[in-house]
Every structure is written in C-alpha cells, then in structure tokens.
Amino acid sequence: MSRVFLVGAGASRGTLGENAPVSEEFGQYLNKIEPCWNQKYPYLACAISFLEQRIKDTSKGKWALDKVWGAIDTRVKLQFIWGLNLPGTPFLPPNEKKIYKTNLDPWGFAGFELRCVLARVYGNDLNIQIQKAVEGSCTLKMELVKLEPGDCVISFNYDLLVEKILEKLEKKINIAHPYLGPGNASYSILLSKPHGSLNWVYWSPENEISIQILNEPMREDDIDFSFEQKATRQPGIAAPVPFKSEIISPELQVRKVPSFFYLLIAQWRWAIECLSKAEKLVILGYGFPREDIYLRYLFAEAAAKRKPDKKLEIEVYETEQHYQEVKGEIEKIFKSVSRIQYKGKVESVEQHN
Numbered sequence: 573m574s575r576v577f578l579v580g581a582g583a584s585r586g587t588l589g590e591n592a593p594v595s596e597e598f599g600q601y602l603n604k605i606e607p608c609w610n611q612k613y614p615y616l617a618c619a620i621s622f623l624e625q626r627i628k629d630t631s632k633g634k635w636a637l638d639k640v641w642g643a644i645d646t647r648v649k650l651q652f653i654w655g656l657n658l659p660g661t662p663f664l665p666p667n668e669k670k671i672y673k674t675n676l677d678p679w680g681f682a683g684f685e686l687r688c689v690l691a692r693v694y695g696n697d698l699n700i701q702i703q704k705a706v707e708g709s710c711t712l713k714m715e716l717v718k719l720e721p722g723d724c725v726i727s728f729n730y731d732l733l734v735e736k737i738l739e740k741l742e743k744k745i746n747i748a749h750p751y752l753g754p755g756n757a758s759y760s761i762l763l764s765k766p767h768g769s770l771n772w773v774y775w776s777p778e779n780e781i782s783i784q785i786l787n788e789p790m791r792e793d794d795i796d797f798s799f800e801q802k803a804t805r806q807p808g809i810a811a812p813v814p815f816k817s818e819i820i821s822p823e824l825q826v827r828k829v830p831s832f833f834y835l836l837i838a839q840w841r842w843a844i845e846c847l848s849k850a851e852k853l854v855i856l857g858y859g860f861p862r863e864d865i866y867l868r869y870l871f872a873e874a875a876a877k878r879k880p881d882k883k884l885e886i887e888v889y890e891t892e893q894h895y896q897e898v899k900g901e902i903e904k905i906f907k908s909v910s911r912i913q914y915k916g917k918v919e920s921v922e923q924h925n
Contacts, residue, residue, distance in 0.1 A: 582891070588733065627639050638813075725761065727765050730769060730807075745761045769808065816866055819840065848875075852885045855898065857889060882908060885913075
C-alpha cells in the first residue's frame with residue numbers, strides 16, 4: 573500500500589508543545605520569549621502597527637504569522653498602487669546587521685526581520701524539544717515508524733522534527749530534488765517540503781553559489797547581507813502567502829536564485845505525484861489554511877489526476893474542535909474516499925509517558 577503522510581504545524585505543536593506555536597499563536601509566543609522584540613525587530617513592529625487597522629485581531633501583543641506575512645508580501649507586490657511608505661520606522665537604521673546599510677525598502681526590512689524571527693522560533697530554540705521527541709515516544713514518531721520505501725512524507729513545517737525522527741528510526745530518506753527519478757523514490761522514503769526548510773541555505777542572488785542543505789537549522793545570527801558577495805544569506809523558505817514569487821516567477825528566479833527555484837518546485841511536483849497515486853493518506857495536524865491558496869491547488873490537481881476507481885483511505889490526527897472543518901475540506905477535494913477515520917490529536921512526549 574502506497575502511503576502519504578501529510579504533516580502540518582499542528583503536528584509540531586502537538587509534539588513539542590507551546591515552543592512550536594501554530595500561526596495564530598505566533599505573536600503571543602514572540603512576546604513571551606522576547607518581550608522587547610519591537611526594539612530588536614523595529615521594521616516588523618512598525619509593519620504590525622500599520623496592519624492593526626487592516627487585519628482583524630492584529631496587534632503587537634497578538635498576531636497571526638500567516639496573515640502578517642501575507643500582508644507584508646502583498647504590500648511589496650502591490651507597491652506601485654500603495655507605495656512602500658511605512659510610518660514610524662527608525663530615523664537611524666539599526667546597526668546589528670549589515671543589511672540595514674543597504675537601500676532595501678522598509679517593507680523589505682520587515683520581511684527580512686520576519687525571517688530572522690522564524691529562524692529564532694522554529695530553529696535553534698526547538699533543538700531541546702526535538703531531541704526529546706526523537707528519543708521518547710509521541711504520536712508523530714509512532715506513525716512515522718510505519719513508513720516503508722515508496723511512501724512519502726509531505727511536511728509544510730520549517731522545523732526539522734520529521735527529519736530528526738526519521739534519522740533516529742534509521743529510515744532511508746530522499747529529499748525531493750530536480751534530478752530524482754521514480755526508481756530512486758521507490759527504494760526510499762520521499763520527503764517533500766513545499767514551503768522549504770530552515771536548514772536550506774541560499775544566497776539571493778546566488779551568483780553561482782548552489783543551495784546548501786545543513787544538518788541543523790540556520791541560525792538567526794547567520795542571516796544577513798554580505799557586501800563581499802553582494803547578496804543576502806538566508807534560509808530557503810517560502811511564505812504561506814497567496815502568491816509565491818519563489819515558484820510563480822521563473823524568469824526572475826532562474827536568473828537570480830536558480831538552485832533554490834528548482835529545488836522548491838521539485839517539492840511541489842513530487843507532492844502532487846505521490847498524492848495522486850496514494851492508497852492511504854495520514855494527515856497529522858494539517859488544517860488546510862485559507863491564506864495558502866496554492867496548497868489547495870496542489871491538492872485539487874493531485875485529486876484530479878487520481879484514477880476514478882482508485883479509492884483513498886484517510887486517517888486524521890487533529891484536535892476535536894478542528895476535526896469537522898478538516899474533514900469538510902477533505903470531502904471537498906477528494907471525491908473517491910473510501911473511509912475517513914478520526915485518530916485523535918497529535919500528542920507530545922509527556923502525554924505519551
């Protein structure tokens with residue numbers, strides 16, 4: 573039986589606890605770990621203040637990652653309509669990072685700072701909790717142990733929780749990449765990360781420097797502009813926004829960041845391919861977010877490619893309050909479902925012990 577495991581933010585949250593906040597918890601969590609974050613990330617703070625009147629339930633004390641990131645991205649994409657003015661930005665830019673000495677616009681600085689915050693929250697800060705999950709027992713580990721060659725894991729998370737558990741289980745995995753053939757995929761477990769990963773490091777522009785995949789997440793301190801390279805070193809991640817430049821502007825991306833572009837689109841291609849052929853789909857903490865319309869296209873394409881007589885068995889790990897909503901989304905997308913089984917919520921190491 574060919575299986576696809578779909579891993580979302582709820583899986584990391586359920587496994588690692590509040591240290592891995594889901595999107596709507598992100599602003600509150602940042603305030604908890606960095607009470608003076610608005611001083612460390614002044615452009616991001618100004619952007620959120622500006623968006624308070626434009627996004628419901630948004631303030632410096634409480635904001636959703638996907639909504640704020642999507643709004644920042646939209647302001648940049650529609651700059652010729654709205655302009656790039658951002659009230660309240662520092663008269664003198666910070667001097668902690670070299671990028672502030674460039675002529676990047678204030679919304680660009682806000683986006684840069686948001687990537688730094690992501691590396692802080694989902695990167696090194698999670699190492700201890702991930703190690704506990706790797707060594708202990710938890711829902712995610714108990715499911716991943718069932719994977720066999722030919723199966724696929726699609727993770728929309730920036731963290732390395734899935735990778736570290738599979739490594740501990742001594743599973744042979746292949747990260748989806750442009751040169752991966754069907755034969756290679758059938759002899760290993762395929763890992764697809766359509767939103768990228770914090771351990772993918774690339775330069776923008778690349779200037780012929782290929783993307784590097786590390787064993788650990790990129791550190792916040794290492795994200796910055798280099799005047800020697802005339803480029804920014806940053807994690808290879810894509811935002812959960814309606815229009816992803818990273819995959820929809822090939823003429824720009826191939827010229828500017830070719831290795832990252834081809835690696836990222838390979839994640840999407842293989843995810844669709846595996847979903848279109850799967851006999852069983854296990855969904856772990858993925859809630860079909862409304863902000864990320866591309867993912868809906870991904871699932872719709874995979875569903876359309878399935879043979880009419882090929883049934884799909886689905887298991888869902890989700891909180892009780894969100895299960896019916898997730899079930900409804902599944903039924904809209906996949907028409908040939910033989911069974912949808914609710915398996916409860918994703919549990920942490922402590923809950924299993």
